């Protein structure tokens with residue numbers, strides 16, 4: 525894992541403000557990705573398995589981790605949060621939403637717990653041929669953090685074909701714009717969970733964002749999602 529303090533945070537923060545997403549290339553070692561994939565079949569790490577087609581979420585399977593999270597995931601969640609909270613605060617400020625985020629992760633997590641959101645939301649996802657994830661937002665209660673991350677554990681073009689990461693941006697009174705991304709194994713993608721500000725001629729307005737995954741044509745695609753808020757259930 526690249527040292528969190530060596531990441532170019534001004535660039536990342538700028539990209540989040542401008543586009544609603546940012547890529548941290550080569551953040552993880554190939555071996556770290558492989559170890560997380562190997563853990564997929566060890567049931568003691570997880571609290572719940574979701575077979576996506578049962579809920580019409582798509583086709584594939586995912587598992588929510590138990591607390592304590594694996595050290596690498598805990599390290600990323602705690603270490604990225606303070607770099608992202610200033611971006612989230614700026615968004616709320618310009619949209620005139622009276623929400624402000626604590627500077628450190630422990631305080632934010634305590635707020636989640638106060639609202640009965642105390643279940644871990646970190647998850648690992650596996651998609652085989654035909655696998656996909658329908659467009660959604662990962663909200664798990666009234667307390668939310670508006671930015672989340674996905675760790676890409678498989679290599680497109682080698683481990684799988686298809687399976688692009690899709691973001692849609694919905695501008696008021698317009699049709700949705702699609703953004704299609706294909707990060708490499710070891711990259712971390714940061715993106716908007718629910719909404720973000722865009723500057724218009726008369727100040728900032730709110731655009732809603734959703735994310736999902738297009739159909740996998742061959743192979744297996746694994747990702748690991750880290751969401752900063754905890755869940756009610």
Ligand SMILES: O=C(O)CCC(=O)C(=O)O
Pocket residue numbers: 649657662673674689735736737747748749750
């Ligand atoms: O598999 C992906 O790329 C998307 C995963 C996802 O929806 C999430 O981590 O919230």
Ligand SMILES: [Fe+2]
Pocket residue numbers: 660661662735749
């Ligand atoms: Fe998601």
